[in-house]
Amino acid sequence: MPEGTAGGRLSPAMKNSVLTAVVVAGAAVALAGCASQDAQSQPDAPGTVTSTVIVHDDGAPPPPVEPVADGPCPYLASELVEQVNGQRLGDVRVGDDEPHPSCFFSRPDGGDQLTVRVFVGEPQTAKALVDEQAPVDASQLAEVDGGWSGGRISGDDGSVFAVYKEEAAVVVWTNQQQSFPAQTIAETVIADLAL
Known part of the structure; x- marks a missing residue:
């Protein structure tokens, strides 16, 4: 047993x-x-990305863009830049960012005159880009009809008008001390690209 x-x-x-x-x-x-x-x-785990957009989880701005090719700017006419900024243009160069390449307009002597950057991606990245270019504590409120918000900075070295809405941001720098030319260009780009 x-x-x-x-x-x-x-x-x-x-x-x-x-x-x-x-x-x-x-x-x-x-x-x-x-x-x-x-x-x-349970549904899919949060944070799963199903699109091809680059995600910056920490809300960091996208890296800077440099000009890599000769223009023209595909969404902004050189004649309009001359008229709004009040200076003759030299070269126009473009970046390789997508879907709308940054555009770099120079003076006839080669100096920088005006730069436009259009970012489309994650909302927190768009906001971070605007906050980087026009920090809240150093800028005045900037708005464009349709829910765009950001900041404007004017100074001796030029001015910036930077706004974002959802996943898009538009940042314009001009060598002019007043930000009104930059604002006009930003409003034009937003309207023409139907952002």
Whole structure:
């Protein structure tokens, strides 16, 4: 006869051990079933990205863009820039950012005259770009009809007009000390690109 049995029956200590093992095993099976069911009924984990947009989770601005090719600017006429900014143009160069390349307009002597950057991506990145170019504590409120908001800065080295709405941002820098030319260009770009 096996140890712990008397006449083929389990001793009270063995009964308690077996009963405890059955209860524990049953609870484990039940919990495993619940966990499996919960995992199947849960939606996709938050933070899953299904588009091709680059995500900057920390709300960092996108990296700077440099001119890489000769223009023209695909969404802003050089004649309009000359008229609004009040200076003759030299070269026009474009960046390689997508979907709308940044445009760099120079003076005839080669100095910088006006730069336009259009960003389309994650909303927190668009806002971070505007905050970087026109920080709240150093700028005045800037708005464009349709829900665009950001800041404007005017100074001896030029001025910036930067606004964002949802996933898009438009930043214009001009060598003019007043920000009104930059604002006019930003409003034109927003309207022409139907952002």
